[in-house]
Amino acid sequence: MEIFLAILIGVLYTAGVYMVLRRSILKFIIGIIFMSNATNLLVFLASGIVAGKPAFVDDAVKNADNIADPLPQALVLTAVVIGFGLVVFALALKLKFFETTGTDDLDQLKKTDN
Amino acid sequence: MTAIALPILFPFLLILVFIAVKSNRTAQLIAVVGTAVLVVISIYLFFEVQKYGILTLDMGGWKSPMAITLVVDYLSVLMLIVSSLIVFALSIYAIYFMPGQHKSTRFYVFFFALIMGVNGAFITGDVFNLYVWFEVILISSFVLIIIGNSKEQLEGGIKYMALNLIGSLLFLAGLGLLYGKTGTLNMAHLAQILRAEEQSILINSSTALFFIAFGIKAAVFPLFFWLPASYHTPNITISALFAGLLTKVGVYALIRFFTLFFVQDQAFWLNMLLVVAGFTMVVGGMAASAHYDVRRILSYHIISQIGYMIMGLAIFTPLAIAGAIFFMIHNMIAKTNTFLIAGMINKIKGTFYLKDIGGLLSQSPLLAVLFIIPAFALVGVPPLSGFFAKFILVKAGIESKDYIIVAVAVLTAMLTLYSMIKIWNEAFLKESPTTELAKSEEVKLRFGHFLPSIILGIASVLLGLFAATIFEFATRAANQLIEPAAYINSVLNHTMP
Numbered sequence: 001m002e003i004f005l006a007i008l009i010g011v012l013y014t015a016g017v018y019m020v021l022r023r024s025i026l027k028f029i030i031g032i033i034f035m036s037n038a039t040n041l042l043v044f045l046a047s048g049i050v051a052g053k054p055a056f057v058d059d060a061v062k063n064a065d066n067i068a069d070p071l072p073q074a075l076v077l078t079a080v081v082i083g084f085g086l087v088v089f090a091l092a093l094k095l096k097f098f099e100t101t102g103t104d105d106l107d108q109l110k111k112t113d114n
Numbered sequence: 115m116t117a118i119a120l121p122i123l124f125p126f127l128l129i130l131v132f133i134a135v136k137s138n139r140t141a142q143l144i145a146v147v148g149t150a151v152l153v154v155i156s157i158y159l160f161f162e163v164q165k166y167g168i169l170t171l172d173m174g175g176w177k178s179p180m181a182i183t184l185v186v187d188y189l190s191v192l193m194l195i196v197s198s199l200i201v202f203a204l205s206i207y208a209i210y211f212m213p214g215q216h217k218s219t220r221f222y223v224f225f226f227a228l229i230m231g232v233n234g235a236f237i238t239g240d241v242f243n244l245y246v247w248f249e250v251i252l253i254s255s256f257v258l259i260i261i262g263n264s265k266e267q268l269e270g271g272i273k274y275m276a277l278n279l280i281g282s283l284l285f286l287a288g289l290g291l292l293y294g295k296t297g298t299l300n301m302a303h304l305a306q307i308l309r310a311e312e313q314s315i316l317i318n319s320s321t322a323l324f325f326i327a328f329g330i331k332a333a334v335f336p337l338f339f340w341l342p343a344s345y346h347t348p349n350i351t352i353s354a355l356f357a358g359l360l361t362k363v364g365v366y367a368l369i370r371f372f373t374l375f376f377v378q379d380q381a382f383w384l385n386m387l388l389v390v391a392g393f394t395m396v397v398g399g400m401a402a403s404a405h406y407d408v409r410r411i412l413s414y415h416i417i418s419q420i421g422y423m424i425m426g427l428a429i430f431t432p433l434a435i436a437g438a439i440f441f442m443i444h445n446m447i448a449k450t451n452t453f454l455i456a457g458m459i460n461k462i463k464g465t466f467y468l469k470d471i472g473g474l475l476s477q478s479p480l481l482a483v484l485f486i487i488p489a490f491a492l493v494g495v496p497p498l499s500g501f502f503a504k505f506i507l508v509k510a511g512i513e514s515k516d517y518i519i520v521a522v523a524v525l526t527a528m529l530t531l532y533s534m535i536k537i538w539n540e541a542f543l544k545e546s547p548t549t550e551l552a553k554s555e556e557v558k559l560r561f562g563h564f565l566p567s568i569i570l571g572i573a574s575v576l577l578g579l580f581a582a583t584i585f586e587f588a589t590r591a592a593n594q595l596i597e598p599a600a601y602i603n604s605v606l607n608h609t610m611p
Binding site (some may be wrong): 020025028032034035036039040042043044045047071073074078079082085086089090093094095096097100101109111112 | 117242245246249252253256257260263265268269270271272273276279280282283287289290291294295297299341344346347447468604
């Protein structure tokens with residue numbers, strides 16, 4: 001299972017980087033979504049995954065082998081929510097920018113550079 | 115010690131109040147009183163730190179290392195005091211320089227959200243919690259930077275957002291890998307584990323990710339390009355707020371991580387930091403001298419000054435780290451102050467562009483004096499704060515035989531002098547150019563306009579006059595960082611009342 005997830009993470013990062021380097025702002029945001037999901041999976045995978053074990057148990061379960069580590073799940077959950085919020089803001093910003101300037105082309109963003 | 119949570123809880127309460135408040139006047143009043151209370155809270159915490167050493171608080175009813183721990187040591191509390199002083203000055207400044215109604219902009223909601231995030235980042239003792247505070251800072255600064263909705267602000271906002279989003283993704287990836295390798299995210303626990311055995315080959319991947327993530331936040335070379343592309347677009351109050359606090363949170367995180375637990379393979383990482391510091395100083399200083407917009411000069415100058423702080427961290431002796439902390443305190447105050455002056459220049463002349471303004475020395479001598487204080491402080495003229503900050507760093511550099519970085523630091527001071535003299539010559543000394551723009555927009559400033567700058571100016575002078583006392587505290591902070599046994603002990607063994 002780990003190997004598939006690892007490949008998936010790699011594919012998502014590749015796709016994300018490719019999209020981030022495109023000229024369109026919308027594609028940039030899609031790239032951020034890919035990379036954000038890849039990062040969430042990475043956090044989840046790096047801290048060890050176990051199949052079919054609950055994360056929260058009552059006091060009856062004494063053996064640590066019978067439970068999954070709840071912390072990475074909590075971390076990923078938090079990170080997913082934060083990433084979701086950021087992407088929504090980015091989309092709103094993109095919409096506003098498109099309404100004011102009528103362009104979606106990152107190469108047109110030269111006003112504030114020099 | 116539940117009072118530790120106050121720098122986070124109090125701004126949060128104020129946010130709730132601001133959502134309900136409709137009137138502009140009331141909002142301004144609450145903001146000034148609220149930030150004044152924040153100053154009092156952080157000074158109170160300072161005395162507590164003096165009494166007990168390191169304060170800790172485990173949140174959520176668990177014991178550390180499972181709980182999210184809040185830790186206040188000398189470094190945290192010094193940063194808290196300086197940042198709350200800056201936001202106090204800015205809350206007065208916002209009354210005069212922040213246009214628009216509170217009802218429509220909700221400026222204060224995000225102003226205090228940013229303060230909450232910054233304070234949280236300064237006092238947290240948990241890596242994931244730090245990530246959350248960074249996101250709080252990020253999302254509130256996104257909103258602040260585009261208040262006004264002009265074309266330029268939206269464009270600056272997109273550039274600011276783009277690199278910072280990637281920075282926080284790298285941060286998250288780094289902490290995920292770190293958790294996978296150590297099984298903990300509590301900073302003290304990490305320090306205990308990573309200092310016990312050398313496994314740099316496993317840890318370096320996380321170190322690199324954190325280095326880049328914080329490097330983007332701190333705007334070091336070559337990751338700083340979002341800063342000059344966006345800092346000059348928002349309202350000047352917001353620029354000043356960002357200039358004073360945001361990049362310094364990145365530097366704080368770098369100092370915290372690289373002194374506390376990223377101590378493996380130090381020969382490589384410290385050299386890397388040293389090279390980065392040198393380039394940051396020079397590139398920032400040179401770019402600053404090429405511009406004629408006051409805000410752009412000051413934005414590039416922020417980058418140049420970040421280099422000095424990184425230099426202090428990279429030399430990694432107690433003296434150098436104390437110098438870096440002293441430099442941060444000095445720079446946060448003086449840098450914010452120069453942005454405030456830029457706002458006042460704009461208020462009088464109606465533009466930030468140096469070629470269109472002039473003759474301010476005769477028009478407003480008080481403004482000239484107020485500009486001289488932070489400008490000379492940044493350049494490093496004794497008896498102001500910058501002199502001592504640079505002196506300590508240079509002394510530490512010579513003691514550890516890093517002569518190249520010392521030479522770069524001294525030369526960069528010349529570049530700083532050049533940019534400051536340029537602003538002085540063009541804005542204050544030169545005759546006012548007789549264009550129509552300059553004639554039509556002549557505004558008289560009242561005392562209230564000057565007050566925030568006066569507060570920060572006095573703070574700069576006092577930092578210089580009582581440099582020995584401040585340096586003593588900075589040294590204690592540096593010693594706590596270099597010898598983290600006390601930090602680890604007080605977090606993990608709950609030695610606090």
